[in-house]
Amino acid sequence: MTRSGEEQELKERLILIESMIAEGRRSHERWGWVYVLWGVANCTAILWTALGHFPYAWPIAMITASVLTAVLAVRKTASRPSTTLGRAVSSIWITLGVSMMLLFPALGISGRIDEYIQISVASAMLGMAYAASAILLRWKAQFACALIWWGSSVFACFGKSTPVAVVYLSAIFFCMIVFGVYGMISDWRARKLEAVNG
């Protein structure tokens, strides 16, 4: 193959990758409701535990959120073909879910966890998933969320009870609820634009 032919192939490949990234980010925005759902589930579990002192608040909230996510996700994905980027992002989130669902109940039941370790580890794992997805989709807003999670993870190790809770609740609010609503609005705008353009 000639040099210009190789350059052309590289250029075409780059254009394809760019379009796949744009498509991946767009499809990720359609999942904005998941962030909001999990943000609300986390807040509910925290408040339920703090105010109601109910020991099963976390398992009930997490299982309910998992079932709701699975049911709604199956209905949403049934009609759409999967892209490579979509598969990449979903594999990160699915394995994050499996890891968390194994780690936290095991640590909790064996009595090896306290609120600081729980917040620190949960924030670090969420930071990992957000960062991996953000690097892949080249999405600055999501990367900013990863930085917030990592900040919350380190702060939970050194801070006192109330400030740690405030930082964690703020991280949930910004990185799950605000980011999720932002994704839903972006998706709604893009859909409206598509409808106008026919």
Add this chain to the structure above:
Amino acid sequence: MTENIDRELKDRLELIESMIAEGRRTTGSWGWTFVFWGVAYYVAIGWTAFNRWPWAWLVTMMAAWIVCWAIIRGKQKNQPRQTPATTIGRAIFSTWAAMGVSLALLLPALGFSGRFNQHIFVAIVAAMLGLANGASGMLLRWKAQIASAFVWWVATVVACFGSDEQCTGVFLAAIFLCQIVFGVYAMIFESRLRRLEADHA
């Protein structure tokens, strides 16, 4: 019209399949890092067990980072032509890079704040490695790597409920199977592919 859609779908599927094959091969070319980090974990565990020096893990991990980075730089310089990054390659890189940053922040923070013990350490590291191996294995549809993820997840649960000895034993076994054995397997897989390509060229 229907024929065109079928053709487009077929092209897309072929592209995805070729990307997966390429991604698996790229992972194979990084097989040495699995072995390298497996050996680094063993060095750190051995050092801590025999010397009881509290900084053994930190020093070993930092030294491993520097050596790993130097080897990668050296390899990149020796390569005659840079190949462009594929989507799957970027996905795998982003997963492992994000895991590295998360562990590099979380583990020293937990250690310096005195909130650590052996069980929590093994449970966290195993859960994170299960996540990264699982994500990569699902993406590449690579059963061996998905099996590695399961081994790490089992290690997570055993670390929480087992005794000190069981926790150490399961961690050593998981490192051997998922880092050393899987790393060597990936290296053999890649060298076989390279030899096949050379024969066909």
